[in-house]
Amino acid sequence: MILDANSHIYRQVIDDICKKAASGQFTAGQKLPSVRALADLYQINPNTAARIYREMEASGLAFTRKGLGTYLCDDPEVFGGLRSEMAAGCISLFVREMKDLGYDKEEILELVKSAL
Amino acid sequence: MILDANSHIYRQVIDDICKKAASGQFTAGQKLPSVRALADLYQINPNTAARIYREMEASGLAFTRKGLGTYLCDDPEVFGGLRSEMAAGCISLFVREMKDLGYDKEEILELVKSAL
Amino acid sequence: MILDANSHIYRQVIDDICKKAASGQFTAGQKLPSVRALADLYQINPNTAARIYREMEASGLAFTRKGLGTYLCDDPEVFGGLRSEMAAGCISLFVREMKDLGYDKEEILELVKSAL
Amino acid sequence: MILDANSHIYRQVIDDICKKAASGQFTAGQKLPSVRALADLYQINPNTAARIYREMEASGLAFTRKGLGTYLCDDPEVFGGLRSEMAAGCISLFVREMKDLGYDKEEILELVKSAL
DNA sequence: GTGGTCTAGACCACT
DNA sequence: GTGGTCTAGACCACC
Numbered sequence: 001m002i003l004d005a006n007s008h009i010y011r012q013v014i015d016d017i018c019k020k021a022a023s024g025q026f027t028a029g030q031k032l033p034s035v036r037a038l039a040d041l042y043q044i045n046p047n048t049a050a051r052i053y054r055e056m057e058a059s060g061l062a063f064t065r066k067g068l069g070t071y072l073c074d075d076p077e078v079f080g081g082l083r084s085e086m087a088a089g090c091i092s093l094f095v096r097e098m099k100d101l102g103y104d105k106e107e108i109l110e111l112v113k114s115a116l
Numbered sequence: 117m118i119l120d121a122n123s124h125i126y127r128q129v130i131d132d133i134c135k136k137a138a139s140g141q142f143t144a145g146q147k148l149p150s151v152r153a154l155a156d157l158y159q160i161n162p163n164t165a166a167r168i169y170r171e172m173e174a175s176g177l178a179f180t181r182k183g184l185g186t187y188l189c190d191d192p193e194v195f196g197g198l199r200s201e202m203a204a205g206c207i208s209l210f211v212r213e214m215k216d217l218g219y220d221k222e223e224i225l226e227l228v229k230s231a232l
Numbered sequence: 233m234i235l236d237a238n239s240h241i242y243r244q245v246i247d248d249i250c251k252k253a254a255s256g257q258f259t260a261g262q263k264l265p266s267v268r269a270l271a272d273l274y275q276i277n278p279n280t281a282a283r284i285y286r287e288m289e290a291s292g293l294a295f296t297r298k299g300l301g302t303y304l305c306d307d308p309e310v311f312g313g314l315r316s317e318m319a320a321g322c323i324s325l326f327v328r329e330m331k332d333l334g335y336d337k338e339e340i341l342e343l344v345k346s347a348l
Numbered sequence: 349m350i351l352d353a354n355s356h357i358y359r360q361v362i363d364d365i366c367k368k369a370a371s372g373q374f375t376a377g378q379k380l381p382s383v384r385a386l387a388d389l390y391q392i393n394p395n396t397a398a399r400i401y402r403e404m405e406a407s408g409l410a411f412t413r414k415g416l417g418t419y420l421c422d423d424p425e426v427f428g429g430l431r432s433e434m435a436a437g438c439i440s441l442f443v444r445e446m447k448d449l450g451y452d453k454e455e456i457l458e459l460v461k462s463a464l
Numbered sequence: 465g466t467g468g469t470c471t472a473g474a475c476c477a478c479t
Numbered sequence: 480g481t482g483g484t485c486t487a488g489a490c491c492a493c494c
Binding site for chain 4: 241251256322333
């Protein structure tokens, strides 16, 4: 089992925003929700929301225009490989968990089929 | 999106122990590892390991025999439906995430197949 | 006149720590005050103190050992040119301000002499 | 070290205006730039410029004639000792900082000379 | 004891 | 309206 010490709120929200960018719900350069709207959207503290944008800016995922708002990075490259990368992580986690619970390949496939 | 406020280390370990009980690796009433062994097993701090048993005891999942150790709850009922329940949660989370990333049913099945 | 939008508390304290490192009061790799001690020392909020170390770590000036404390960067290079650099900034700011107040070279020199 | 909690933009501009009054660039009772001109002069937001005059009026440094503009306080006393006072502050700050950086009297004098 | 995160709410500067 | 900083105090994990 892998303990995830990085599963803090601000990390989870950043991941979610990345997911939205990867899936095309957000497009490169687009305006993100305001700090206060983000806080409302995820039911978190405005301060935590501000930190999310600060970290995204620090890591080049977003940029900020004072008084205007925070925007997703302009460069489409940045979000390019993100989708398949996130999917791969999703799948490997899922398969590992199911095997830990004692399900074999056929059962897993069957259960996924019936869930779709 | 659902923020996982329960993603602390000690919660993750409790979940993992439940998973082991659900999958039959642990059986009702069996002795659990000592606090030290648990700390060693998950590479966590002994303080945190101690807290894990404290919480499990408080929520009725385990009980302690002074000087002997901590044991999983005797009642098989408690861990009865756990396996399929956890699997269902696993699957629905996985499917939701993949759909959020924009994959359709065929793609998901294909990707799971190739991952197995 | 130059407006300094960066003169926030956390910036001022970082500068002060750099000054201490530059002047040899702090040496490369040494332990810094704990977050709480720093808060006490500068009469600031522990949260702000934590941010100071977070920023210093992000910019490579310090590193952190969980449960042990925060330490100045090991590399003496980092604090090498800092002293003369900070002195130059100090002097040019001082001279500019004095000239703005209408003092000429001789007066400035005389005033500095009598202040020493 | 003394943290400068007064380092907001509007405080910095007020200080600069005082410096101009102290150095004789502004004289007691003279008309100050309009809010718009002030914003333009310091490259700040008009809201911030308006606040500057509001604060100066509140602290007796200036007064406003409706429809005419804002004027420096009439009383020459107010700006009397300001020049030498500000110079003294400037110098003592500079000397302290240089000494903190580990420079001795001769070095400081030498550096000031070469900067002039 | 150590640092890190989160919440709550206030003030500042900019559009 | 926008983001940014600061204060206050709580909880978590690690040594």
